Amino acid sequence: MRKNAPESVAPQRTSGNVLEVTGLRRSFGGVPAVDDVSFTLAAGGSLGIVGESGSGKTTTARIVVGLEQADEGRVVVQGRVRTGRARGRAERIARAREVQMVFQDPYLSLDPRTGVQAVLRETLRLHFPDADHASRIAELLDQVGLGTRAADALPRQLSGGQRQRVAIARALAVEPAVMVLDEAVAALDVSVQAQVLNLLADIRERTGIGYLFITHDLGVVRCITDDVIVMRHGRIVEAGPTAEVLADPRHPYTRLLLESVPRPGWDPDRIAAARRAL
Numbered sequence: 001m002r003k004n005a006p007e008s009v010a011p012q013r014t015s016g017n018v019l020e021v022t023g024l025r026r027s028f029g030g031v032p033a034v035d036d037v038s039f040t041l042a043a044g045g046s047l048g049i050v051g052e053s054g055s056g057k058t059t060t061a062r063i064v065v066g067l068e069q070a071d072e073g074r075v076v077v078q079g080r081v082r083t084g085r086a087r088g089r090a091e092r093i094a095r096a097r098e099v100q101m102v103f104q105d106p107y108l109s110l111d112p113r114t115g116v117q118a119v120l121r122e123t124l125r126l127h128f129p130d131a132d133h134a135s136r137i138a139e140l141l142d143q144v145g146l147g148t149r150a151a152d153a154l155p156r157q158l159s160g161g162q163r164q165r166v167a168i169a170r171a172l173a174v175e176p177a178v179m180v181l182d183e184a185v186a187a188l189d190v191s192v193q194a195q196v197l198n199l200l201a202d203i204r205e206r207t208g209i210g211y212l213f214i215t216h217d218l219g220v221v222r223c224i225t226d227d228v229i230v231m232r233h234g235r236i237v238e239a240g241p242t243a244e245v246l247a248d249p250r251h252p253y254t255r256l257l258l259e260s261v262p263r264p265g266w267d268p269d270r271i272a273a274a275r276r277a278l
């Protein structure tokens with residue numbers, strides 16, 4: 001390892017991380033929503049962000065994807081620093097090639113008048129103008145478990161789980177290095193949730209796409225992430241391997257989150273009292 005290499009000369013790619021976030025800050029109206037947040041995502045890894053409503057998870061995600069600008073800090077994707085807004089269409093497309101986002105409600109991100117195949121064709125045309133789209137569309141539909149009958153359906157003709165599969169297929173179409181999933185299974189019934197989580201686990205294994213997985217549900221974190229960070233009031237209060245953090249939470253807030261998961265013997269009054277005491 002060379003020491004004292006000037007920063008401008010040192011290689012920017014470090015230790016196989018696809019995503020490195022350092023010292024992010026973002027305030028709204030003087031109130032910090034994200035307050036000194038740093039983390040890394042290994043290539044092909046899965047990192048969860050948990051925390052209760054308003055803790056800054058979505059704001060962090062939007063900054064990583066580039067939908068929101070940070071006041072301070074930096075985001076490095078595949079060794080390249082992303083600073084400020086994308087300059088022009090070419091840079092926007094180049095950034096989208098690297099990081100794709102899947103939202104909670106695909107209704108809001110899918111055009112109601114565009115059928116499933118057409119959604120995928122649009123994305124493929126934008127990113128791979130010269131490729132054979134028909135065969136790739138068939139492959140993507142197969143990959144997310146959507147049959148040929150769904151291929152020409154409009155969003156409203158699909159179930160919630162199917163719509164989320166379309167949103168996942170659209171993200172996959174781009175062959176990104178990172179997928180940011182913000183409460184991507186939160187709106188689904190528990191059984192459908194499990195199917196989509198299994199699908200996402202398969203996809204990660206097959207493609208090596210890294211996941212930044214945002215959820216308020218610790219059960220989801222347990223099932224889909226390797227590592228987890230716990231946010232509260234915009235700050236990271238605890239971070240580590242998911243199994244360790246969940247088995248032996250160090251921060252009282254993490255313990256509280258774990259206790260808030262409804263299960264037999266759950267006592268909402270005691271949790272409310274513990275929350276006030278924090």
Ligand SMILES: Nc1ncnc2c1ncn2[C@@H]1O[C@H](COP(=O)(O)OP(=O)(O)OP(=O)(O)O)[C@@H](O)[C@H]1O
Nearest residue numbers: 028032033051052053054055056057058059060216
């Ligand atoms: N565009 C905005 N304008 C003003 N305030 C905002 C904006 N976006 C987020 N905030 C505020 O920033 C804080 C963090 O919000 P954020 O959406 O990141 O939380 P979250 O952890 O994703 O919550 P949830 O679990 O409810 O989705 C909140 O107090 C929110 O009201």
Ligand SMILES: [Mg+2]
Nearest residue numbers: 057058059182
């Ligand atoms: Mg959110």
